[in-house]
Amino acid sequence: MKGFLIGFLLLLMSFSGMSQELFIHNEPASVLPKSSLAFRSIHQFYKEDGLLRSRQALRVTRGMTAKWELGIEAGLSNHNHPNLVSELYDDGDLDHDHDHGGDNVNVEHIHPTSFTGFTLYSQYRFFTDDGPNQHLRAAVYGILSTNRTTHNYAEPNLYHRNAGLSSGLILTWLKKRFAASGRLGGIVPFGFSPKENNRYFRSGNALGYSLSLGYLAYPRKYQSYKQVNINFYLELMGKAFQQARIRDEIRWYPALAEDETSPGGYLDINPGVQFILDSRFRIDISTGFPLISRSMAMDYPQFHLALQYLYF
Amino acid sequence: MFLMLGLGLSTQAAAFKSAVVTIDGLTCSMCSYGVEQSLRKLDFIDDVVMDLNSNTARITFDQKEEISVSDIAKGVRNAGFSVRSLVCVAEIEEQSVHELESIQVGDIACTFIDIQNTDLEGEVSLTLIGAPYMSKKEWKRWRKKCPENSMPVIPGTIREFCYVTL
Numbered sequence: 479m480k481g482f483l484i485g486f487l488l489l490l491m492s493f494s495g496m497s498q499e500l501f502i503h504n505e506p507a508s509v510l511p512k513s514s515l516a517f518r519s520i521h522q523f524y525k526e527d528g529l530l531r532s533r534q535a536l537r538v539t540r541g542m543t544a545k546w547e548l549g550i551e552a553g554l555s556n557h558n559h560p561n562l563v564s565e566l567y568d569d570g571d572l573d574h575d576h577d578h579g580g581d582n583v584n585v586e587h588i589h590p591t592s593f594t595g596f597t598l599y600s601q602y603r604f605f606t607d608d609g610p611n612q613h614l615r616a617a618v619y620g621i622l623s624t625n626r627t628t629h630n631y632a633e634p635n636l637y638h639r640n641a642g643l644s645s646g647l648i649l650t651w652l653k654k655r656f657a658a659s660g661r662l663g664g665i666v667p668f669g670f671s672p673k674e675n676n677r678y679f680r681s682g683n684a685l686g687y688s689l690s691l692g693y694l695a696y697p698r699k700y701q702s703y704k705q706v707n708i709n710f711y712l713e714l715m716g717k718a719f720q721q722a723r724i725r726d727e728i729r730w731y732p733a734l735a736e737d738e739t740s741p742g743g744y745l746d747i748n749p750g751v752q753f754i755l756d757s758r759f760r761i762d763i764s765t766g767f768p769l770i771s772r773s774m775a776m777d778y779p780q781f782h783l784a785l786q787y788l789y790f
Numbered sequence: 791m792f793l794m795l796g797l798g799l800s801t802q803a804a805a806f807k808s809a810v811v812t813i814d815g816l817t818c819s820m821c822s823y824g825v826e827q828s829l830r831k832l833d834f835i836d837d838v839v840m841d842l843n844s845n846t847a848r849i850t851f852d853q854k855e856e857i858s859v860s861d862i863a864k865g866v867r868n869a870g871f872s873v874r875s876l877v878c879v880a881e882i883e884e885q886s887v888h889e890l891e892s893i894q895v896g897d898i899a900c901t902f903i904d905i906q907n908t909d910l911e912g913e914v915s916l917t918l919i920g921a922p923y924m925s926k927k928e929w930k931r932w933r934k935k936c937p938e939n940s941m942p943v944i945p946g947t948i949r950e951f952c953y954v955t956l
Contacts, residue, residue, distance in 0.1 A: 498818055608872035610874065652815075703823050754819070754820055758823060790827035790828070
């Protein structure tokens with residue numbers, strides 16, 4: 479699989495020649511046209527312990543000005559269990575045989591689908607150098623998440639797990655059929671108090687990064703807005719994060735070391751294909767695999783489907 | 791203070807009929823569609839025909855409405871892109887123009903730069919000169935030719951000023 483992906487990456491990079499920067503997972507530095515409104519439904523799936531984990535979200539984004547867009551996303555997921563795993567902290571009885579009985583038995587298998595919260599997204603394009611069939615652009619973005627789900631991951635995720643803040647920079651280069659975009663941002667999750675538990679849990683602070691490549695494969699020559707556009711994407715995405723922390727009535731301290739709570743980092747690779755119909759309806763399909771290390775918060779392969787309609 | 795230039799402002803009858811705007815910074819049909827829709831929101835634009843390969847929009851004006859060249863450029867910018875060139879076609883009654891002379895087209899004062907003494911009649915293509923109407927590189931080349939504070943003193947019917955060349 480890795481060989482195939484690297485081959486795909488090289489193939490993509492070897493094309494030179496109109497491009498696409500309407501990346502599936504990452505926003506380009508460009509923002510939506512002023513007063514336009516994009517509605518996107520997002521569906522993500524992966525299998526874990528024979529169970530299908532899924533996340534469904536709806537995102538609405540509006541071009542507020544020529545350079546500024548503002549979006550809100552709300553979602554449901556069954557990724558999380560209702561109680562904090564008690565192995566993460568020293569509960570005083572020093573009995574850590576992982577057989578706590580009561581609410582925490584088999585928490586790994588309790589996955590009710592629930593509303594996870596809202597994520598607000600704002601992006602401002604501050605640098606633009608446009609040329610014939612090309613541009614170089616830079617933008618700054620900010621994210622505010624109210625998501626609040628119980629979990630035990632050091633890795634923060636402002637789109638369905640953690641409340642928190644994030645901000646960073648995006649640099650996008652587009653030349654004819656090819657587009658490349660890099661993103662780097664900091665993530666500061668807020669702590670939360672799981673249900674029926676006196677402890678607070680806080681994922682680690684993190685750096686999020688991505689490199690997205692896009693290629694317009696069809697049409698070779700435009701004839702009308704009605705022509706289907708087919709774009710191929712390869713997106714490398716990852717995070718590096720600090721250890722999770724727990725707070726009791728007195729102080730914060732590092733969560734007891736587990737794979738999920740330990741500091742770490744990873745880089746995933748997400749090949750994808752996109753169909754654009756009628757120059758306004760997008761169908762995004764992609765899969766995700768670990769490239770360097772892996773995320774402890776999700777399993778692989780991941781499948782992603784998104785549908786977006788853009789009202790101008 | 792503004793200076794009165796050349797022979798001042800000619801107020802002979804002239805009107806903009808159409809325009810061709812070439813757009814920089816885009817390659818995809820979704821982006822071109824965004825520009826077309828942004829332009830169509832302007833009241834004075836009757837029709838837009840977009841060439842998706844050259845990213846050139848052919849605009850027909852609604853003569854009953856007040857035309858604004860700066861709003862055309864703004865329409866392109868609002869869609870997220872940049873104007874590489876804007877050429878407006880004006881219907882002009884017989885008239886001769888000189889360097890830095892201004893004529894009134896509709897309610898827009900157009901000051902000619904980088905021209906020889908020329909007789910104009912019928913449909914004339916005027917290329918707009920100014921930061922909103924060209925690439926940064928091109929404007930760098932032109933800005934030296936555009937005198938500062940050179941806009942003519944105009945009676946009240948003028949809403950907009952621009953530099954043009956033939």
